[in-house]
Amino acid sequence: MGKVLVTGGAGYIGSHAVLALLDAGHEVVVVDNLVTGFDWAVDPRATLVVADISDDVAVRAAMRDHDVHAILHFAGSVVVPESVENPLKYYRNNTAASRSLIESAVGEGVKHFIFSSTAATYGIPEVVPVREDSPKQPINPYGMSKLMTEIMLADVAAAHPINYAALRYFNVAGADPQGRSGQSTAGATHLIKVAVEAATGKRGHVGVYGTDFATPDGTGVRDYIHVTDLADAHVHALDLLMADPAKSHTMNAGYGRGYSVLEVLDAVDRVTNMTIDRRLEGRRAGDPDALVADNSTILATLPWRPQHADLDQIVRDALAWERKLAERSGQ
Structure with missing residues (x-):
């Protein structure tokens, strides 16, 4: 069996x-242009090819090699x-580059494709949980580009x-419990990442x-999924595609349980034993009141079961990684 290419x-x-693929015994080649990624974040067991996914020549060479x-x-x-x-950036980096990658895959006879999609494809759902x-x-x-x-x-x-699985992510958070990877992007906008940056003085x-949403405490409710559980779902999805090459799948990837912004900040306070300074500000355009997954399809389709579905653990793992990043930069 050949390698799995991870863009x-x-x-x-x-x-x-x-990490999840390697731990499951797959051989892995990574293609990344390192514009927002970091070469040190790639496990040394994998092969790193520095290229843009829209570079057909480099990508097809990696697939063949x-x-x-x-x-x-x-x-x-x-x-x-x-x-x-900047919509054109998103249609170039997400839609046009994906089209190029898919064409390369078809040209090189790649049989299976797993796509990181998003709950943003639903927009503002009329019914929650979202199916x-x-x-x-x-x-x-x-959302449109995805x-x-x-x-x-x-x-x-x-x-x-070729068959595919599109996994629609809800709010991904946390970090590898063994401390091997985490969210390292500067200027991240994800709530748990922002909160642990505040907890570490960053x-x-x-x-x-927004405090006037139609939710129990007035703040937006989201379904937070631990990144390690999400990665594990991809490995199971790959097994499924290989077992039945005639069938493709689209599945929500979430826990089916929502937490409000204030509940998340309370969890950060609990885990850190301190109080994060909260500033109440106006709503951002287009924020739904609640966005929670109906995850019955993924649970029925894959043997996947969340192992890290605990908000405090998600926060603990994110915090541990944030502290590691601070050490790394010598803060």
Whole structure:
């Protein structure tokens, strides 16, 4: 069996997927342009090819050289407000680059493709928890760029001998419990990352954007999934694609349990035994009141079961990684 190619494997979620694949016995080659990723985040058991996924020549060479039989595609741009300000960047980095990667995969006879999609494809859902067959009405270019890639995959799988799994992520958080990887991106916008940066003195406060949502405490409710559980789901999804090459799958990746912004900050206070400074600010455009996964499909389809579905543990692992990053930069 050939290797698994992981695009964006030097980034946050990609580096954890590389760990999960290697730990499960797969051979891995990473393609990453290192614009937002870090070469040191790639496990040394994997082979790193520094290239952009839209570079057909480099990508196809990597597929041939390593006899790639499956792709896990994480490379892309992920900051929602930036996508509104700079939509063309998102359609280039997410949609057009994905199209190029899929074409390379088809050309080299790669049989299996796993795509990191997003709950942003649903937009503002009318019913929560959200099911996979809920209307797809993205309210920003980020969500639309991912939905367009899902549509391309469905069309390509109907025309070529390739199957795919699209996993729609909810709010990914935490870090590898063994401290091998974590979220290292500067200027991250994810709540738990921002909160542990505040806990380690990297930020002065945490902004709470909106206190008038239709939720129990007025702050937005989200479904937080531990990055290690999410990475594990990709390994199971790959096993599924290989076992039945005629079938493709689209699944929500979440726990089916939501926590409000204030509940998350309370968890950070508990874990750190300190009080994070909270600044109440106005709503951000397009923030849904609640976004929680109906995860019955993934639980019925894969043998995957979350091992880290505890908010305090997610915070503890994120905090441990944040402290490690601070040591690394000599703060």
